[in-house]
Amino acid sequence: MKPNKTIIxxxxxxxxxVPLAFGRDNYVMSLVVASMVIGGIAxxxxxxxxxxxxxSFGHAAFFGVGAYASAILSMKFGVPVxxxxxxxxVGAVVASLAMLPVLRLRGPYFALAILAYAHIFRILATQxxxxxxxxxxxxNIPRLPEIFGYDLSSKTGGxxxxxxxxxxxxxxxxxxxxxxxxxxxxxxxxxxxxxxxVGVNSTLLKGLMLLVSAFMCGVVGAFxxxxxxxxxxxxAFSGLWVTIPIVAAIFGGxxxxxxxxxxxxxxxxxxxxxxxxxxxSGHQLVLGVLLVAMIIFSPDGLLSLLRKLTRRAHVAA
Amino acid sequence: MLQxxxxxxRFGGLTAVNNVTLAVGTQDVVxxxxxxxxxxxxxxxxxxxxxxxxxxxxxxDGADVMRAPxxxxxxxxxxxxFQVPQPMxxxxxxxxxxxxxxxxxxxxxxxxxxEILEFTSLAEKATRNAATELALTELKALEVAKALATNPxxxxxxxxxxxxxxxxKRHFMSMLKNLHEKFSVGIIIIEHDIETISNLCQRxxxxxxxxxxxxxxxxxxxxxxxxxxxxxGGGHA
Numbered sequence: 001m002k003p004n005k006t007i008i009x010x011x012x013x014x015x016x017x018v019p020l021a022f023g024r025d026n027y028v029m030s031l032v033v034a035s036m037v038i039g040g041i042a043x044x045x046x047x048x049x050x051x052x053x054x055x056s057f058g059h060a061a062f063f064g065v066g067a068y069a070s071a072i073l074s075m076k077f078g079v080p081v082x083x084x085x086x087x088x089x090v091g092a093v094v095a096s097l098a099m100l101p102v103l104r105l106r107g108p109y110f111a112l113a114i115l116a117y118a119h120i121f122r123i124l125a126t127q128x129x130x131x132x133x134x135x136x137x138x139x140n141i142p143r144l145p146e147i148f149g150y151d152l153s154s155k156t157g158g159x160x161x162x163x164x165x166x167x168x169x170x171x172x173x174x175x176x177x178x179x180x181x182x183x184x185x186x187x188x189x190x191x192x193x194x195x196x197x198v199g200v201n202s203t204l205l206k207g208l209m210l211l212v213s214a215f216m217c218g219v220v221g222a223f224x225x226x227x228x229x230x231x232x233x234x235x236a237f238s239g240l241w242v243t244i245p246i247v248a249a250i251f252g253g254x255x256x257x258x259x260x261x262x263x264x265x266x267x268x269x270x271x272x273x274x275x276x277x278x279x280x281s282g283h284q285l286v287l288g289v290l291l292v293a294m295i296i297f298s299p300d301g302l303l304s305l306l307r308k309l310t311r312r313a314h315v316a317a
Numbered sequence: 318m319l320q321x322x323x324x325x326x327r328f329g330g331l332t333a334v335n336n337v338t339l340a341v342g343t344q345d346v347v348x349x350x351x352x353x354x355x356x357x358x359x360x361x362x363x364x365x366x367x368x369x370x371x372x373x374x375x376x377x378d379g380a381d382v383m384r385a386p387x388x389x390x391x392x393x394x395x396x397x398x399f400q401v402p403q404p405m406x407x408x409x410x411x412x413x414x415x416x417x418x419x420x421x422x423x424x425x426x427x428x429x430x431x432e433i434l435e436f437t438s439l440a441e442k443a444t445r446n447a448a449t450e451l452a453l454t455e456l457k458a459l460e461v462a463k464a465l466a467t468n469p470x471x472x473x474x475x476x477x478x479x480x481x482x483x484x485x486k487r488h489f490m491s492m493l494k495n496l497h498e499k500f501s502v503g504i505i506i507i508e509h510d511i512e513t514i515s516n517l518c519q520r521x522x523x524x525x526x527x528x529x530x531x532x533x534x535x536x537x538x539x540x541x542x543x544x545x546x547x548x549x550g551g552g553h554a
Contacts, residue, residue, distance in 0.1 A: 180419040184413050187405030194403035197365060198417035198467050199391035
């Protein structure tokens with residue numbers, strides 16, 4: 001099979017087979033949507049890590065700012081939901097501009113600074129009561145609309161929207177990675193001076209990746225706000241919005257494009273459907289153990305582990 | 318083209334380069350010599366923008382570049398190689414040149430890249446991983462190739478011969494001899510070996526303890542008693 005045929009079959013499967021198979025089960029469908037939300041964050045996080053060489057603990061801020069921006073725009077200014085979701089991404093970009101000064105920091109210093117920055121937005125959302133509703137939050141956020149008579153606010157509708165968002169982002173990621181910018185970005189991790197000496201403005205490129213990553217994460221946060229129709233600061237800016245995606249991205253393989261998405265779906269669904277029923281409280285513990293095992297046995301993630309195993313099976317056969 | 322005026326670089330209490338004034342034109346091939354620790358590489362770092370001089374003035378093509386970051390100087394036409402080769406990791410040899418050309422000149426011309434690959438004898442290695450699959454001679458050639466891909470007006474070559482065996486050295490020598498004319502580029506070359514310098518350069522500048530102690534043709538300079546004294550290992554001059 002040619003690669004583009006594989007892609008078409010995969011697309012048919014995720015767009016048609018998944019809704020047909022699980023569409024009637026609201027519980028499973030809501031878990032699938034939640035896993036795709038995490039996949040979207042994981043993808044944006046991995047883009048910054050892989051192309052920008054930065055480990056961010058601040059993505060909860062982009063997620064929350066995107067959610068709040070889109071919710072407020074649609075509630076108070078009557079912006080159509082699908083437009084406000086994109087503007088939520090723009091809101092996250094604006095928030096990320098405040099983080100540009102920390103780009104000059106490296107490694108753990110960058111990670112700590114962006115974590116601190118992220119906290120600022122949570123405080124803003126809590127204290128700026130007149131706009132954000134304070135700690136009471138915002139309820140009755142407009143739902144996803146109907147398009148061509150199809151109700152996107154249903155579980156399956158939400159699934160199709162978040163799926164499209166994630167796939168478009170994956171395509172953008174792929175496009176950047178294959179461009180000359182992508183080449184320069186890949187080279188920058190290990191050899192920044194080597195790129196600067198041939199004319200690469202490495203700080204600018206890293207900054208651009210932060211903006212792209214923030215936009216993606218903000219859009220996902222905005223989608224989620226309209227999907228669940230409710231926001232409060234502790235939820236929108238929860239640290240879980242960054243820790244679970246990091247686990248997912250590393251589990252799936254953060255240096256690939258499909259890795260973070262597949263990782264998120266696998267990690268989240270297995271956690272919710274399997275571990276949660278076995279260990280009702282503290283089931284995330286298992287994820288921690290799995291993550292450590294993955295880092296030790298297959299640092300490149302799940303997909304490369306599967307590839308290795310299938311190759312071995314081939315050889316054995 | 319390049320004008321250095323009273324350039325000093327201090328690291329804390331240490332003066333690495335002291336009050337150096339030097340001019341290099343498009344037609345020049347200048348040798349920069351001096352004992353270890355004389356400040357040769359630091360001077361290159363100051364010209365290319367890796368370190369900022371404590372005082373002095375650097376102009377390139379009439380523009381003040383003292384405060385210009387390294388990437389801007391590269392785009393203006395200052396290319397350099399590093400003594401310890403700095404290939405761009407994760408990329409192939411060709412991709413290394415593509416990035417250098419795209420960001421150094423603003424556009425990509427595969428014919429020009431092929432020409433440079435040919436010139437630096439890297440054509441057969443074009444698809445190899447630059448950081449993991451090249452021998453030292455090839456890494457050194459890649460340093461030159463990357464710099465050439467940015468279409469430089471001035472090329473700073475930092476000990477391109479160091480660590481090479483005789484064949485590699487001879488090979489590099491013939492390459493460098495053509496470099497100046499083929500790419501119409503001014504060159505400053507750091508090199509310890511006096512014979513190599515005499516062979517390649519019309520002009521030599523000698524640094525010692527950060528100061529420029531002599532400048533002139535190779536014959537003049539290597540006869541200068543002050544230079545001979547500073548060159549403890551190079552007594553044959």
